[in-house]
Amino acid sequence: xxxxxxxxxxxxxxxxxxxxxxxxxxxxxxxxxxxxxxxxxxxxxxxxxxxxxxxxxxxxxxxxxxxxxxxxxxxxxxxxxxxxxxxxxxxxxxxxxxxxxxxxxxxxxxxxxxxxxxxxxxxxxxxxxxxxxxxxxxxxxxxxxxxxxxxxxxxxxxxxxxxxxxxxxxxxxxxxxxxxxxxxxxxxxxxxxxxxxxxxxxxxxxxxxxxxxxxxxxxxxxxxxxxxxxxxxxxxxxxxxxxxxxxxxxxxxxxxxxxxxxxxxxxxxxxxxxxxxxxxxxxxxxxxxxxx
Numbered sequence: 699x700x701x702x703x704x705x706x707x708x709x710x711x712x713x714x715x716x717x718x719x720x721x722x723x724x725x726x727x728x729x730x731x732x733x734x735x736x737x738x739x740x741x742x743x744x745x746x747x748x749x750x751x752x753x754x755x756x757x758x759x760x761x762x763x764x765x766x767x768x769x770x771x772x773x774x775x776x777x778x779x780x781x782x783x784x785x786x787x788x789x790x791x792x793x794x795x796x797x798x799x800x801x802x803x804x805x806x807x808x809x810x811x812x813x814x815x816x817x818x819x820x821x822x823x824x825x826x827x828x829x830x831x832x833x834x835x836x837x838x839x840x841x842x843x844x845x846x847x848x849x850x851x852x853x854x855x856x857x858x859x860x861x862x863x864x865x866x867x868x869x870x871x872x873x874x875x876x877x878x879x880x881x882x883x884x885x886x887x888x889x890x891x892x893x894x895x896x897x898x899x900x901x902x903x904x905x906x907x908x909x910x911x912x913x914x915x916x917x918x919x920x921x922x923x924x925x926x927x928x929x930x931x932x933x934x935x936x937x938x939x940x941x942x943x944x945x946x947x948x949x950x951x952x953x954x955x956x957x958x959x960x961x962x963x964x965x966x967x968x969x970x971x972x973x974x975x976x977x978x979x980x981x982x983x984x985x986x987x988x989x990x
Contacts, residue, residue, distance in 0.1 A: 746873030746905065749989050752791045754784050755909035755958050756982035757799040757880065761836035762827045764800065766977045770833045774808040776977050777801070781813045781841060784984040787967045791986060795869075796841040797878040797909040797958075803834030809841070817846035823880070824861035838863075838878045838910070844871045852900055855892040857885055862893055864900055874905040874989065883913040890920035898927040901959070905989050909958040911980065916940055916954055928959035931968035931985040941970035943981045949974030956983050964989050 758773055760766055766773035777798065784793050798806075806820045822835040829836050840846060849867040856862040864879035877900060881890050890913065901908045908928065914920050916930070916938035924930070925938055932940030932954070942951035951970075960966060965988035975981045 746989070749872050749874070751794045751872060751874065751907065751987045751989070752784060752786065752984070753795040753797065753907055753909070753958060753987060754780050754793055754982050754984045755797040755799075755878070755956055756780065757911040757956060757978065757980035758805075759800050759978040759980060760802045760805055760833070761800050761829050765979060767830050769977075770802060770805055770829065770831055771808065773977050774805040777805065777809050778812045780982060781809065781816060781843075784982070785971075786969045786984050786986045788969075791984075793984075794843050795876055795907060796839075797876070797907070798839040798841070799878065799880040799911045800836055801839050802829035802836050804829065804831075805833060806839050813841065816841045816843050819846060819849040819865060819867055821851045821863055821865040824863065838865050838880055840865060840867055840876055840878055842867075842869050842876065844869050846876070852896075854879065854896045855889065857889060860885070864897055866900060872905070872989070874907060875902060877901055877906065877908045879910045879912075881911065881913040887914070887918060887920040890914055890918075891923065894921055895923040898923045901928070903927075903961075905961060905964075907958065907960055907987065909956075909983075911956050913955055921957075924957070924959050929962045929964070929966070931958040931960065931966045931987070932970070932983065940968075941983075943970055943983055945974065945979050945981065947979075949976070951981060956980060958983060958985050958987075960985075960987055961989075 760773050781793050781796055783790050810818055818841045820839045822837040826836045846867040846869055852864045854862040864877055866877040868875055881893055940954045942954050943956040944953045946952050966985055968985045970983050971981050
């Protein structure tokens with residue numbers, strides 16, 4: 699099993715690309731693999747064991763203006779239920795990983811008490827409004843039923859005066875990196891494409907689960923860097939498709955904006971509930987990911 703990979707703080711797309719190029723050449727970079735020796739001298743890493751991971755990505759919409767803003771405890775209960783089990787392909791399966799967006803700090807504190815054997819990481823979204831009823835800031839979170847280590851926040855490209863982040867961690871027993879983020883629809887497709895490109899660099903080329911609300915439809919050029927580097931759990935072959943996940947005020951599904959990307963070599967089954975989810979304006983997306 700390979701050791702966990704060091705995470706690269708993405709101050710800019712150009713800087714990240716330079717770091718990756720240097721590392722690939724075997725250069726010695728503080729805090730990164732390489733050690734200064736020539737690349738051809740490195741021993742091949744042992745092949746990690748096969749593993750199946752049942753993952754859920756969900757924009758729970760726990761912040762101001764959301765369906766559950768005034769009922770944070772009810773939403774926390776829904777999250778706890780998702781940590782216990784989810785449905786993939788008509789089967790109920792035990793959940794191993796949960797990637798959350800627009801979740802409040804207080805809700806994660808509540809979930810930790812019920813899912814006490816899980817490891818949790820939270821990152822506040824810079825500039826986001828505070829949640830109601832003393833629930834703290836809104837942000838993104840990762841929960842795993844196996845130890846999650848080396849958690850880091852990385853800055854993604856963003857317009858002047860704005861900050862966009864991704865949260866990542868390593869699950870050594872799965873030999874897998876897990877990352878979550880949320881894009882902003884008001885920043886424009888060019889910015890989202892830059893963020894997607896940086897996110898693909900951050901995810902790397904080994905085992906990865908990379909999910910979140912990317913604020914765009916599958917056919918958008920903004921998501922080209924992610925579709926080029928990975929497979930998306932709900933696409934059909936090479937077609938960029940998938941069940942709609944964002945709901946309108948009536949509860950009807952109107953657009954796919956939620957994604958789970960993984961290596962193209964992995965096997966995957968993916969499901970989105972057909973019925974309205976009343977606690978959020980997004981439906982959760984669940985996947986059974988099989989790393990060989």
